[in-house]
Amino acid sequence: MIGEIEIYGVYFPSLLILMVLAFGVTAGLRILLGQLGFYKLVWHRSLMNFALYVIVLGGFVVLTRGW
């Protein structure tokens, strides 16, 4: 929550880094699920992808609590 990352004197909240990480992980997850044929069972593909992204991000935030 209170963490911040300094890049050459500019401070970013750690949430920004977590968002980028979560996006990468979700991108990988998308490819994996696509190959497994998961999306045949899905109603709206984009909605599912966004929901997955939020859940993955939430997971990262919980894992890094106290940073």
Place this chain on the structure above:
Amino acid sequence: MMKKLIGKAGPVVLTLIVVVAAVLVGRYLWDYYTNAPWTRDGHIRADVVQIAPDVSGLITEVKVSDNQLVKRGQVLFVIDRARYALALKQAEAALAQQNAGLLQAKREAARNRGLSDLVSKENIEQSEARVQQDEASVAAATTAVEVARLNLQRTVVSSPVDGYLNDRTPRVGDYVSTGKPVLSMVDAHSFHVDGYFEETKMNRVRVNQPVEIQIMGETHKLRGHVQSIAAGIEDRDRSNGATLLPNVNPTFNWVRLAQRIPVRITLDEVPADFRMIAGRTATVAVVAGKGEQP
């Protein structure tokens, strides 16, 4: 028929379940980052004592250097002792003069009383009154000597607190004036943190709640607790006009910024190698303690 319906509804239900989960996670994230009582707007603060000499004069000696740690009572600098030593001598001379006068008056009074048949009553009264006057003068001169001695003592300026000198020390030869501060000291025992919390978060801040403090650029966290919350801040939208009537700023009500309330935090745990510097930036987060769930 039934199977077909389930086959059609299945994807919708699955998607909605995941979306609901995402909404719950999103709410948690919003609460965690936006509503939780924490702020990046905090600072280390300390009491600053301004040292002003009690007597004027040239500085003849400076016994400390910039940023030095100074004990309570340690001598900081000395002001022109010669001048105040001379003033003391002068006062003592005046006292001697008054004493001589008093002795003479006493002798005269005794003599007049002894010759009471020859001397008029008025003269006796006059000589006794002179004794009393001279006694008062001696008392005044004695006080003047005490004052001169006090001034001489006050030429040595010593530290009223344990603390750090700030970087503006007086130099030998500077002329200092009574009551005009020449250097400031940071009280070493008064370090604390002020967190400026948005007023929207105040309902989650309670006195005695534990607090984590992250100083900008430090790897280790400091710990403390909420000591007190400010009882008031300035109303920025109101001032008094020239006629003493309230002058209220007509604010635009759609976009409003939360004001900041100072919350004073007492430090409990500080890493041994951490150097306190008043003014450093701190991120302050209130830890919701057990049984204090907001």
